[in-house]
Amino acid sequence: MKNKIRIASGQGFWGDLVDAPYHQVTKGDIDYLVMDYLAEVTMSIMQKQKNRNPNLGYALDLVDLMKKILPITKKKEIKVITNGGGVNPVACADAILEAAMDLDIGKLDVAVVLGDNILDCLDDIIAKGCSLKNMETQEPITKVKDKLLSANVYFGAMPIVEALKRGADIVITGRTTDTGLTLAPMIYEFGWENTNYDLMAAGTVAGHILECGAQSTGGNFLGDWESIENFTEIGFPIAEAYPNGEVVITKHEKTGGKVSFDTIAEQLVYEIGDPKEYITPDCVADFTSVKLEDLGKDRVKVYNVKGKPETKFYKVSCSYHNGYSATGTLTYSWPQALTKAKKADRILRKRLQNLGLQFDEIRSEFIGYNATHENLAPELDEDKINEIVLRFSVRAKDRKIVNRFGQEIAPLILTGPPSVTGFASGRPKPKDVIAYWPALIRKDKVEPKVKILELK
Amino acid sequence: MKIKLRDIAHGRSGDKGDAANIGIIAYDDNGYAIIEKHLTAEKVKKHFEGICHGKVERFDLPNIRALNFLLHNTLGGGGTVSLKHDAQGKTLAAALLRLELDV
Numbered sequence: 001m002k003n004k005i006r007i008a009s010g011q012g013f014w015g016d017l018v019d020a021p022y023h024q025v026t027k028g029d030i031d032y033l034v035m036d037y038l039a040e041v042t043m044s045i046m047q048k049q050k051n052r053n054p055n056l057g058y059a060l061d062l063v064d065l066m067k068k069i070l071p072i073t074k075k076k077e078i079k080v081i082t083n084g085g086g087v088n089p090v091a092c093a094d095a096i097l098e099a100a101m102d103l104d105i106g107k108l109d110v111a112v113v114l115g116d117n118i119l120d121c122l123d124d125i126i127a128k129g130c131s132l133k134n135m136e137t138q139e140p141i142t143k144v145k146d147k148l149l150s151a152n153v154y155f156g157a158m159p160i161v162e163a164l165k166r167g168a169d170i171v172i173t174g175r176t177t178d179t180g181l182t183l184a185p186m187i188y189e190f191g192w193e194n195t196n197y198d199l200m201a202a203g204t205v206a207g208h209i210l211e212c213g214a215q216s217t218g219g220n221f222l223g224d225w226e227s228i229e230n231f232t233e234i235g236f237p238i239a240e241a242y243p244n245g246e247v248v249i250t251k252h253e254k255t256g257g258k259v260s261f262d263t264i265a266e267q268l269v270y271e272i273g274d275p276k277e278y279i280t281p282d283c284v285a286d287f288t289s290v291k292l293e294d295l296g297k298d299r300v301k302v303y304n305v306k307g308k309p310e311t312k313f314y315k316v317s318c319s320y321h322n323g324y325s326a327t328g329t330l331t332y333s334w335p336q337a338l339t340k341a342k343k344a345d346r347i348l349r350k351r352l353q354n355l356g357l358q359f360d361e362i363r364s365e366f367i368g369y370n371a372t373h374e375n376l377a378p379e380l381d382e383d384k385i386n387e388i389v390l391r392f393s394v395r396a397k398d399r400k401i402v403n404r405f406g407q408e409i410a411p412l413i414l415t416g417p418p419s420v421t422g423f424a425s426g427r428p429k430p431k432d433v434i435a436y437w438p439a440l441i442r443k444d445k446v447e448p449k450v451k452i453l454e455l456k
Numbered sequence: 457m458k459i460k461l462r463d464i465a466h467g468r469s470g471d472k473g474d475a476a477n478i479g480i481i482a483y484d485d486n487g488y489a490i491i492e493k494h495l496t497a498e499k500v501k502k503h504f505e506g507i508c509h510g511k512v513e514r515f516d517l518p519n520i521r522a523l524n525f526l527l528h529n530t531l532g533g534g535g536t537v538s539l540k541h542d543a544q545g546k547t548l549a550a551a552l553l554r555l556e557l558d559v
Contacts, residue, residue, distance in 0.1 A: 041536050136473060222549055223466035223483075262466065262481065265520045269479020271470040273526055275515050288517050325539060363532070363539040372547040375506045376554055393539035434536045438473070 002031075005189050007182055007206070007239045011035040012213025014042050014059055014084075020213065020236050021065055025072050028252035030238060031189075033073065034181040036211050037062070037084035043175065044319040044434045046086035047119070047150040057088030058095075058172075066170070067099045074105045074169070081160055081181050085172040087117050087150065090451075093172050097455045108455040111163030113173035115448045118316070118441075119151040125445060132316060132439040144437060147320040153441060154315045156281030157203070158194060159448035160184035166452055175317065177280050179207030182239060190243040200283035201307025202245035205290055208278070209249055209267050209302070210237050216249065216267035217298075218257035223266065230256025235298075246303045248295070259298040268292075281314055281443075283307040313440040322435035323360065324402040327393040328409035329367075331422030337388040338380070340417035341366050344390055347416050351408055352394075357401050365391045389422065395433060402430040462553035465491060469549035472526070474534040475510070476545030478552050481522040488521040494557045500525050503555050504548075525552075 008030040010021030014037040024033055037059040050057030062084040073080060085092040089112040100108050118125060122145070126132070132141035141148075152175035161184050163171045171184075183203030186192060192199045209216045216237045218228040235255025240248040250259055268287060272278060275287035289306035332340040345364045352362070365371040367389035369380065394405045406427040413420055464487035467480040480495065482488035501512040510528030517524060531545055532538035542548070 220468070220546075221466075222468060222553075223481075261520075262483075265481045265522060266466065266468040266479070268520060269477075269481065269517070269522050269524050270468050271472060271477055272479070272524060273472060273475075273477065273515075274513075275517050275524055288519055290519055292520060322537065327539070361532075361539055365541050367541065371541040373551045373554070376503070376551050391541055395537075395539055436473070436534065436536070 001191060001243065002189050004240055004242050005031040005185060007032040007034055007185055007210070007241060009034055009210035009213050009237050011037060012211065012215060013037070013039055016213050018061065022069055023255070024236055025069050025076065025078055027255060030078055032185045033078055033080045034210065035082040035084060036178045036181060037082060038086065038175060040317055040319065040436055041434060043087060043152055043317065044149040046088070050088050055091050058086040058092035059084035062092060063095045063099055066096045067103070070100055070103055070105055079164065079169055079185070081171045081184060083173045083176045083181060085112060085174050087174060089114060089172045089174050093453050096170065097453060100455050109168050110170045110172060110453045111166065111168035112451050112453065113155065113159040113163060113171065113176065113448055114451060115446060116153045116155050116174040118153060118446060119148065122151055125441070128445065130441055130445055132441065135438045135440065141318065141437060141439060144320040147322070149319045149321060149434065151316060151318040153446050154281060154317065155448050156180040157184035157187055158282070159450055161187045162450045164188040166450065168452060178211035179204045179280055180282060182207030182210050183282060186241050194282065197283045197307035197309055198305060199245045201285035202247060202305040203241070204278065204280055204283060204285045204307070205287065205302060205305050206239040206241060206247040209264060210239055212267060212270065213237070214257060215270065216264055217251050217259055218263055221263050221266060223262040228258050232256060245305060246301060248299050248301050250299045259300055261292050261294040261300060264292055264300045264302070279311060281310060283310050312443055314443055314446065316439045316441050318437035318439065319434050320437060321432060323395060323397040323433045324399045324430040325393060325395040325433050326402050326406055326428040326430050327391060328406065328428040329422060330390045330409065330412060330420050331387055332390065332417065333387045333419040334385060336382060337385045338366060338369055338382055340419070341388040341390040344412050344416045345392065348392060348408060348412060352405060355404065357404060359394045359396045359401065361395045363393045367391055399430050406430070457559055459490060459557045459559050461495070461555045461557060465553070467549035467552065469545050471531055471535050471544040474529055474531050476527045476530045476548050478525045478527065478549050479522055480525070480549070480552065481520065485521065488518065490557065490559055491523055492516065494559055495523060497525065499555070500552065503552065
């Protein structure tokens with residue numbers, strides 16, 4: 001058994017710094033590279049791509065990335081774990097294996113974790129008595145069944161552990177919890193029992209710290225953010241894990257950013273609810289038990305983590321189509337920029353009203369004044385405002401109504417208040433509104449499956 | 457005495473469905489004693505009047521000198537449905553730091 005392993009985060013979301021994983025595998029020693037590609041909206045986008053082309057539906061960037069880093073990860077024996085398989089992990093693995101054929105890297109085992117995508121077997125699941133009630137509204141899923149775009153179960157670390165046990169160099173999953181990606185190599189390398197809930201929680205907390213990439217190493221840091229050096233080459237986080245559950249969060253030497261008590265504390269509180277009940281498929285972690293010790297030199301020890309047994313349920317995330325929206329902007333300059341933008345807002349609202357268009361919601365915001373802090377924004381001396389952007393948005397069930405709104409923005413340039421610009425990109429187009437349906441499913445109703453695909 | 461929250465604490469915010477979470481972290485133990493006593497869920501609810509349309513829950517993490525607030529019914533329907541420029545509540549931690557506490 002190894003006495004420590006180093007797990008590096010390479011992506012905080014699909015669209016994060018493209019070269020971050022490359023830097024993680026080249027700028028120092030690591031044992032695992034973990035990459036989170038899936039936000040809730042990502043699954044519905046990928047499902048749409050797969051509907052159009054059965055060979056798509058995963059994070060395409062992953063193929064180019066793997067082509068670039070595979071010769072390095074093979075040589076340095078770094079294993080790669082990612083949920084970038086989206087709604088089509090097999091196609092993703094095939095594409096990576098095909099790219100690997102040109103690389104002359106020898107044997108490569110790519111594992112896929114399947115079974116999370118339940119869109120095609122929903123009828124069966126509902127027939128078995130799962131109503132997949134919305135966790136927030138308690139309504140049964142039959143209410144939106146005809147409009148469903150995706151339905152995925154969040155699996156935890158254990159299917160990845162199985163893949164590692166079966167010799168995988170790369171593990172590609174669909175919907176897996178972000179924390180499971182980091183916890184899995186600890187369970188595998190240290191032989192942890194998955195009923196040792198303090199250890200499960202320790203790995204889960206480390207996963208939470210890693211899951212948003214550089215957000216734990218100085219990115220988006222609201223403390224003394226100006227003290228963060230070299231954002232340009234910011235280092236992504238690395239969890240140095242030990243068999244007893246202690247973890248040191250750090251980053252490669254000579255990279256930018258900072259790892260301190262404060263940067264880690266900010267990430268710990270990010271997007272959590274009740275900190276005593278951080279629920280994952282692997283355990284329920286207690287964030288109020290976590291102790292942080294700043295060791296200096298960009299090293300923070302995370303220890304004393306307590307956990308409880310996991311629940312009997314997996315979380316299911318479904319997405320469904322729920323109408324259309326569009327947003328347009330116009331920029332007004334000094335003098336009286338805010339007064340002009342407010343006047344334009346009133347004119348536009350009246351014109352839409354005169355057209356008899358029924359929207360579910362109309363929203364106007366004044367960027368430069370109140371778009372972020374709304375009514376908390378203090379009044380400004382208007383003579384000191386150089387410019388204001390009117391951001392005007394609508395939402396409706398009917399695409400035609402939203403499209404008609406799009407025709408009303410540009411005319412304001414010639415038919416409203418003066419010194420206005422910023423309309424270069426054409427009429428705002430209706431966008432699909434994707435809504436979420438969070439639900440629970442009993443663990444015995446779905447089964448993760450691990451399959452190994454080989455390049456010999 | 458009035459204390460600006462931004463002088464004694466920092467934080468981070470994000471989305472949980474239509475709820476926003478705001479984690480506020482004191483820079484030191486004195487700061488934590490102040491926020492623990494004075495930064496109540498009621499005060500946060502009042503601060504976000506007109507923005508937060510649901511209840512505000514507070515959870516304490518004394519281990520990292522932090523309080524976590526869950527602001528229900530705040531993001532205009534949640535991440536992808538919301539028409540808000542800040543649909544994920546990313547700037548709400550900064551908005552809470554505008555608060556002044558009477559201590």
